[in-house]
Amino acid sequence: MFSNLRKFGVNHKKISILHVNNMCCCKIKASLKRLKPYVPLGRSYSSPPGLVGNDIKSLHSIISPPIAKIRNIGIMAHIDAGKTTTTERILYYSGYTRSLGDVDDGDTVTDFMAQERERGITIQSAAVTFDWKGYRVNLIDTPGHVDFTLEVERCLRVLDGAVAVFDASAGVEAQTLTVWRQADKHKIPRICFLNKMDKTGASFKYAVESIREKLKAKPLLLQLPLGEGKAFKGVVDVVSKEKLLWNRPSEDGKDFERKPLLETSDAELLKETTEARNDLIEQLQAAIHRVTLAQTAVPVLCGSALKNKGVQPLLDAITMYLPSPEERNYEFLQWYKGELCALAFKVLHDKQRGPLVFMRIYSGMIKPQSAIYNINGNCTERVSRLLLPFADQHIEIPSLTAGNIALTVGLKHTATGDTIASSKSSALAAARRAGREGEKQHRQNNEAERLLLAGVEIPEPVFFCTIEPPSVARQPDLDYALKCLQREDPSLKVKLDPDSGQTVLCGMGELHIEIIHDRIKREYGLETYLGPLQVAYRETILNAVRATDTLDRTLGDKRHLVTVELEVKPIETPSVTPIIKYAPSVSEDLPKVSQEAIENGIHSACLQGPLLGSPIQDVAITLHSLIIHPGTSTTMISACVSRCIQKALKKADKQVLEPLMNLEVTVMGDYLSPVLADLAQRRGTIQEIQTRQENKIVIGFVPLAEIMGYSTVLRTLTSGSATFALELCNYQAMNPQDQATLLSRRSGLNQVL
Numbered sequence: 231m232f233s234n235l236r237k238f239g240v241n242h243k244k245i246s247i248l249h250v251n252n253m254c255c256c257k258i259k260a261s262l263k264r265l266k267p268y269v270p271l272g273r274s275y276s277s278p279p280g281l282v283g284n285d286i287k288s289l290h291s292i293i294s295p296p297i298a299k300i301r302n303i304g305i306m307a308h309i310d311a312g313k314t315t316t317t318e319r320i321l322y323y324s325g326y327t328r329s330l331g332d333v334d335d336g337d338t339v340t341d342f343m344a345q346e347r348e349r350g351i352t353i354q355s356a357a358v359t360f361d362w363k364g365y366r367v368n369l370i371d372t373p374g375h376v377d378f379t380l381e382v383e384r385c386l387r388v389l390d391g392a393v394a395v396f397d398a399s400a401g402v403e404a405q406t407l408t409v410w411r412q413a414d415k416h417k418i419p420r421i422c423f424l425n426k427m428d429k430t431g432a433s434f435k436y437a438v439e440s441i442r443e444k445l446k447a448k449p450l451l452l453q454l455p456l457g458e459g460k461a462f463k464g465v466v467d468v469v470s471k472e473k474l475l476w477n478r479p480s481e482d483g484k485d486f487e488r489k490p491l492l493e494t495s496d497a498e499l500l501k502e503t504t505e506a507r508n509d510l511i512e513q514l515q516a517a518i519h520r521v522t523l524a525q526t527a528v529p530v531l532c533g534s535a536l537k538n539k540g541v542q543p544l545l546d547a548i549t550m551y552l553p554s555p556e557e558r559n560y561e562f563l564q565w566y567k568g569e570l571c572a573l574a575f576k577v578l579h580d581k582q583r584g585p586l587v588f589m590r591i592y593s594g595m596i597k598p599q600s601a602i603y604n605i606n607g608n609c610t611e612r613v614s615r616l617l618l619p620f621a622d623q624h625i626e627i628p629s630l631t632a633g634n635i636a637l638t639v640g641l642k643h644t645a646t647g648d649t650i651a652s653s654k655s656s657a658l659a660a661a662r663r664a665g666r667e668g669e670k671q672h673r674q675n676n677e678a679e680r681l682l683l684a685g686v687e688i689p690e691p692v693f694f695c696t697i698e699p700p701s702v703a704r705q706p707d708l709d710y711a712l713k714c715l716q717r718e719d720p721s722l723k724v725k726l727d728p729d730s731g732q733t734v735l736c737g738m739g740e741l742h743i744e745i746i747h748d749r750i751k752r753e754y755g756l757e758t759y760l761g762p763l764q765v766a767y768r769e770t771i772l773n774a775v776r777a778t779d780t781l782d783r784t785l786g787d788k789r790h791l792v793t794v795e796l797e798v799k800p801i802e803t804p805s806v807t808p809i810i811k812y813a814p815s816v817s818e819d820l821p822k823v824s825q826e827a828i829e830n831g832i833h834s835a836c837l838q839g840p841l842l843g844s845p846i847q848d849v850a851i852t853l854h855s856l857i858i859h860p861g862t863s864t865t866m867i868s869a870c871v872s873r874c875i876q877k878a879l880k881k882a883d884k885q886v887l888e889p890l891m892n893l894e895v896t897v898m899g900d901y902l903s904p905v906l907a908d909l910a911q912r913r914g915t916i917q918e919i920q921t922r923q924e925n926k927i928v929i930g931f932v933p934l935a936e937i938m939g940y941s942t943v944l945r946t947l948t949s950g951s952a953t954f955a956l957e958l959c960n961y962q963a964m965n966p967q968d969q970a971t972l973l974s975r976r977s978g979l980n981q982v983l
């Protein structure tokens with residue numbers, strides 16, 4: 231168990247002590263799921279023996295391993311493909327945990343929601359650090375549920391490579407496609423692990439074909455399975471031509487007439503042959519590494535995490551074929567010239583120590599007791615302590631260099647997704663270099679924006695509901711909890727309802743909101759009440775309308791007078807924000823402050839449409855005339871423009887847009903009819919029904935409003951044998967009848983259309 235650590239250090243004895251401490255002093259649960267996000271909070275910081283004084287050097291390689299030996303990887307997959315089970319096995323074989331966690335065997339469909347709730351944790355990715363055969367592996371566990379794709383994407387951003395886990399009986403599934411596309415976007419080299427080879431219906435060939443066809447990737451088969459389903463025994467290593475059998479002594483080989491070279495009679499020849507073979511394999515491995523890095527092909531391995539088969543070769547493949555941080559070509563590194571550049575990819579709130587921020591360091595170095603500059607927040611903060619989340623402990627360390635994952639204490643404002651530099655001047659210098667580069671390549675982005683690493687667009691939430699504290703006196707506690715949760719999770723939005731004064735939670739899905747509710751209770755001790763879950767609609771208009779408005783108000787001795795004439799019209803290309811245009815007579819001497827005031831007015835007017843108070847989209851607004859009396863304040867200009875737009879919108883023919891979801895249901899053939907009948911009642915559209923062994927895959931669209939609580943219904947309809955995946959497709963116009971029903975439901979019978 232300790233052999234892998236020995237490779238790192240000079241002082242073996244001390245290193246072993248450190249490791250023994252890690253293993254014995256803390257009760258480690260094998261499941262990463264169950265550990266997150268509580269792990270870091272409960273852990274104690276320690277300075278292991280040898281970390282202070284003169285011995286720092288001897289442990290240097292443990293703390294800061296050579297960059298070529300670092301692998302920052304993630305595991306991504308469709309829900310239930312076995313990420314967590316695979317991760318558990320990885321942690322076990324690497325020595326991170328001492329026993330295998332209990333793994334629930336089967337029963338996944340019936341337990342779907344309950345499990346998700348239980349493990350709140352899969353939803354939060356967390357980093358664990360361990361060693362494997364002389365390599366330092368930082369592993370980020372990513373969630374599989376579609377509500378958390380943003381979390382997956384943010385994690386991908388800090389990785390150098392990823393393992394895509396597949397259920398070998400299903401091949402590529404809906405969510406696999408989504409995460410694969412995200413990995414493509416961030417150019418992450420991948421290897422594939424065909425898990426569940428032991429499962430009835432597992433088919434290596436089918437899974438490989440689906441990788442070829444659906445992911446348009448070129449599979450490099452590094453292994454072949456020895457048996458499938460119940461007969462699965464192990465794998466054949468195609469490169470070394472070895473059979474790897476688990477649990478049983480090798481019983482094959484009779485079929486080959488093979489005369490081994492003997493040490494006694496062919497010593498010289500045997501030596502030469504061995505060297506030549508080793509060379510060949512090394513070259514092959516280098517070639518596999520190269521194509522993986524270039525993303526022209528993906529190595530494919532197989533196994534069964536549940537049955538403890540095939541995980542060690544997967545770990546070998548991670549270190550052999552996935553890149554080290556220095557092999558990744560990050561364009562922005564040249565701008566920093568070796569100074570600090572890091573991405574805060576996760577914030578956890580520790581009640582005693584305040585926020586703990588996980589950072590991926592791309593260049594430069596972080597030290598405790600030093601200031602850093604947060605580019606997104608435009609603020610300077612102080613790192614009080616620096617920790618390495620190594621194995622199950624947080625080791626306090628004197629510095630951490632590029633390529634590593636660090637855990638910082640003391641940052642009060644940094645949020646998930648923020649970019650960190652060493653100082654404001656260093657960030658400005660980097661921005662200037664980035665700007666020069668941008669000019670050369672004719673890029674439009676502003677310089678500071680180009681420095682931001684997160685690169686994750688946060689989609690607008692599709693669900694919202696009100697949230698109330700147990701008593702008015704506890705509102706500040708709720709506000710605090712929500713503020714902390716938002717720092718951790720930027721896809722959670724919190725608003726104040728202007729009419730009722732209630733706090734409104736906006737999230738990416740039912741599960742997302744449920745988890746937030748649960749975390750407020752468990753982590754902040756607040757029993758809150760959620761209002762009914764509502765779908766976030768949008769609105770648009772169907773015809774062009776013109777309006778004029780004058781605002782004339784005297785405040786004190788100052789007269790504010792503005793007259794606006796504008797046109798609002800629908801546009802074909804979808805655009806969440808309004809397209810703003812100025813007639814030539816207006817744009818001519820329009821001062822910048824007035825222009826800003828106009829645009830503020832336009833944006834605020836478009837936040838609340840006339841039908842449901844939902845945001846307006848797909849419109850262009852042209853300002854035809856604008857007369858501003860001298861001395862009029864910018865607030866009055868905004869107010870007048872805003873009022874004029876509201877006036878125009880009221881006159882137009884209006885349309886509600888509703889979120890439409892891509893839906894994929896996997897169901898046993900026998901249950902297909904009730905599932906289809908139910909979808910028809912939900913205003914669903916079926917595009918295609920595919921056959922995958924005994925299962926039917928129903929692919930189609932369904933409005934989000936009709937699919938709330940679908941998991942419970944599907945479970946009842948199919949005796950728990952079906953699974954489904956949902957993903958936002960777009961916003962579509964509601965038909966007049968459904969729109970009328972919605973509007974009358976929302977505002978009673980008095981609603982005037």
Ligand SMILES: Nc1nc2c(ncn2[C@@H]2O[C@H](COP(=O)(O)OP(=O)(O)OP(=O)(O)O)[C@@H](O)[C@H]2O)c(=O)[nH]1
Binds near residue numbers: 338537
């Ligand atoms: N037969 C078989 N079942 C497996 C294997 N690996 C995982 N499972 C089962 O598949 C189910 C899902 O496994 P998890 O490891 O929780 O999958 P996951 O991908 O982490 O799931 P999410 O985090 O919910 O996305 C569990 O019931 C596991 O016991 C395997 O190799 N063979």
